[in-house]
Amino acid sequence: MKMDVRPPVDAGSTHTLEAAGLCIRRDGRALLDDLSLSVAAGEVLAVLGANGAGKSTLLRTLSAELSPGRGQVRLNGRPLSAWPARELAKRRAVLPQHSPLDFPFTALEVVLMGRIPFGGPSSEDVHRAARALGEVEIAHLAERRYTTLSGGERQRVHLARVLVQIWDPLPEREPRFLLLDEPTASLDIAHQHATLALARRWARHDLGVLVVLHDLNLAAQYADRVAILKAGRLLAVGAPEAALAPDLIAEAFGLPVQILAHPELGCPLIVPRADPSSAPRRPALRAQASQTTQTPDHREL
């Protein structure tokens, strides 16, 4: 089932990063199949989908790392191919899932690399980088060697690096974009929320955020809109309340879910449907469920 909730493609829009009719084929398989999607300045768009649904391919195409076989990506109204690489780098930053960096730079030096598109690091850049480390709550690690940091700390160093890359507003408030590829993958739950809260905070009127996520509930809680991919196609896109419907989630992930309302925020709270046969034995719960069949060994406990 394909929901017709796609936004109309507006080729003239100058405040979006938009993909129109993207097709990418590798080895006879369609990685992206006529996919159209746009991120507007000011919003957080979460991209969801099962493994292999095309999330990373989409992100790599939006960041000009891959060029589509068919279709086009436009940033602020101009095709990506028409942007000089350096000008593009001043307008959008990309957080990778993993970086192969294995050299003992200090955390601050890694963050400073985000200023490469702007020329040599100045003392203002050092100041920006120190503040960016503060943004991701690791200001105290500024002088630590990157190679001695944990996976989660490294991920946050790179987050600070992409933040300094689009740190300042552009002339005439031209929109900037932040593309995050599974930014929460190696983070503990507190830092997962901190990272999404940061994305929320940064999505101002001239900055759009696209974030690839696995956790449906993080998407429901922090995104303005969610897009669900399946087999390289856009299955649905819209506000979390609309797009995170049980039938769509079941189709995208093959997982039956129940949607509750978040007790505090009211946003959707997605709970996988229980399969009793794969649950551990919980005597107390079972007792509640069927009070009539209490067995003697429960009393012993």
Added chain:
Amino acid sequence: MNTRVLGLRANRPATHAASHAASHPGTHPVLQRRQLERLSLAALLALMLSVALLSIAIGPVAIPLAEVLHTLGALAGLPVAEVAPQHEAVILSIRLPRTLLGLLVGAGLAVAGAAMQGLFRNPLADPGLIGVSAGAALAAVSVIVLGGQGLAFLTQALGPFSLPIAAFAGGLVTTLLVYRLASRDGRTSVTTLLLAGIAINALAGAGTGLLTYLADDQQLRTLTFWSMGSLGGATWPEVGSAALLIAVPLLALPLLARTLNALLLGEAEAGHLGIAVQRMQPLIVALAALAVGAAVAVSGIIGFVGLVVPHLLRLALGPDHRLLLPGAALLGGSLLLLADLLARTLVTPAELPIGILTALLGGPFFLALLLRWQRRTA
């Protein structure tokens, strides 16, 4: 007593400021370190100049430093005292070209090593280990042995530059080959890199061996020099051709320092930072191969300089290529001159091939690095 107390007081606000530096851009540790870095480059330059003077002064004929300085002064057109003509001849025709050649080769190898490590995103890449030197040597040996026959058209067309150009081409082809083999999707596999190096070293060794078998007596003498490395044959024309070829990467690679820094993040990540990765990578490969090829053409295979020098510098100054590349040129020249000094004084009047010396010192160093790297990734 009084002044000491004052001095202490004056110091206190400074350390206080340093601890709160993060909020004051002017005194941030990064900026303080940058001053230190400039100083350390000056120190490396001083080291290189002193080693060069020693290298000119020390040898079978000991020449006083004052005479060395006077001879160099006279070269520069300064009005200085006369020097014993015998000493002047030794300096001008033997020691000075050899010293300059050592500086050029050491600087070229160390800078090429640092650049390749950046390109491969791995501190274990070394032109010798990954087979680039062997490929360059094979090409050079081919020119020596087949220059009169099969490759005669080449030697006629290129004249005195046929050897360095062949070595450059051999180095370029092997670098590209290794890069193709070891890089997938912008990630480099160290295992593949080193294994590819073993295979290429073996292949090039077999090729060189075959050519050795075909070579006549006179060519054999030249070939021994190639396989073990030596600065012994230093003449002014060689210094000239080496200077011409090595100067290009020595000057150009430091200009690509920021690109190399960005490449350490990954190819895609460098692209996201606005670096034209597809254009820059082949350029870096070509410049590094040029340095190695030219070095091999004039001095044979001298291993481990490209591994040890950048590593020592990273320990002391960090991995930033803006500092690493000029530092590697200075320290590479100094260390190779020191090794040459040892090679020609340890067993006087004979001479050790310098390649054997650098392998003796660099081999254990590499093993220690490998162990540490293994422990870290295990």
